[in-house]
Amino acid sequence: MxxxxxxxxxxxxxxxxxxxxxxxxxxxxxxxxxxxxxxxxxxxxxxxxxxxxxxxxxxxxxxxxxxxxxxxxxxxxxxxxxxxxxxxxxxxxxxxxxxxxxxxxxxxxxxxxxxxxxxxxxxxxxxxxxxxxxxxxxxxxxxxxxxxxxxxxxxxxxxxxxxxLMDVVTAVSGSSPAYVFLFIEAMADAAVAGGMTRSQAYEFAAQSVLGSAKMVLETGKHPGELKDMVCSPAGTTIEAVRVLEDKGLRSAVFEAMMACLDKSKGM
Known part of the structure; x- marks a missing residue:
């Protein structure tokens, strides 16, 4: 001490x-x-x-x-x-x-x-x-x-x-928990729409995000490689990924972070 x-x-x-x-x-x-x-x-x-x-x-x-x-x-x-x-x-x-x-x-x-x-x-x-x-x-x-x-x-x-890089840090970690919470909330809403209880939906969604983040940190593998490990040919996951790409998930996250970075620079 x-x-x-x-x-x-x-x-x-x-x-x-x-x-x-x-x-x-x-x-x-x-x-x-x-x-x-x-x-x-x-x-x-x-x-x-x-x-x-x-x-x-x-x-x-x-x-x-x-x-x-x-x-x-x-x-x-x-x-x-x-x-x-x-x-x-x-x-x-x-x-x-x-x-x-x-x-x-x-x-x-x-x-x-x-x-x-x-x-x-x-x-x-x-x-x-x-x-x-x-x-x-x-x-x-x-x-x-x-x-x-x-x-x-x-x-x-x-x-x-x-x-x-401090304004980039603000965008990629300082503010990013809010982006992740939105993602968890959206997944949970969809699970509820599928019939799951709200409490179950939040636990399944949040634990999946926690475990996925831990895999990135502990395996040292590229996130794209880890994504590919989940995407079986003609399977459910690649179909979901196709929709996310079509709806512009990557672009939305990119643009949100750039807006956050610009706001930080102006404070």
Missing amino acids: RDLHISFIGCGNMASAMIHGIIKAGKVAPDNVMASNRSREKLEAIHASCDIRTTTDNCEAAAFADVLFLSVKPQFYEQVICEIKDDIRPECLIVSIAPGKTLAWLSSLLGTDKKILRTMPNTPAMVGEGMMGICPNERMTEDDVHLLQDICKSFSRTQVVGEH
């Missing part, structure tokens, strides 16, 4: 998922974690579930931290940074989870002497299966990056990427 103080400014779904993962993995003691939020209800909930420190004072949370997660919505970043920047410790590692906020922009507000890590997590962190792209500024050392990766692996896989 590390002797670190970790603070979260903002305590929404993503921050709560991170906090639960960190505490469950025993990365630091609960008393070494603090969350700030305007909502006392959210603070009471996270204290009840994780026994961490809580406050409604963002400056108190900033002053407490060796590692500081800025987990408010992107539109509040400038306001919050201007509020807390004089209370941040000189060697504090500052972690941004906001799409579209570049390292240069963050440094212009926080100071060019600050150690900043730009990240893009996703909501599967809530079940310990997140995926994060991370991008450190030039002030962060390799040890700093490894420390943050060790903390974050309690709820997410991580990969260091160039900053030019």
Whole structure:
């Protein structure tokens, strides 16, 4: 267990998922974690579930931290940074989870002497299966990056990427759980139309997606090869694939991700 103080400014779904993962993995003691939020209800909930420190004072949370997660919505970043920047410790590692906020922009507000890590997590962190792209500024050392990766692996896989790819990370992992949920919901609706109960349909559809994703990660095979393994000649699967291709599934996903990427660049 590390002797670190970790603070979260903002305590929404993503921050709560991170906090639960960190505490469950025993990365630091609960008393070494603090969350700030305007909502006392959210603070009471996270204290009840994780026994961490809580406050409604963002400056108190900033002053407490060796590692500081800025987990408010992107539109509040400038306001919050201007509020807390004089209370941040000189060697504090500052972690941004906001799409579209570049390292240069963050440094212009926080100071060019600050150690900043730009990240893009996703909501599967809530079940310990997140995926994060991370991008450190030039002030962060390799040890700093490894420390943050060790903390974050309690709820997410991580990969260091160039900053030019951070908007792509937003499209391919940050926002993509929503695309997958739509796909699961559509499969379940069709199963219900075929006579299956709603609860059964969601379990069959979701487990199929989970298992398929695990095959991609663990076999190392190309997704196209794995698809071909399911498609028997003149069988049911290839007929379904034909319809998906005819209806433009690939193109729809491609265009949706490009729209997401463009939106991220403009934030």
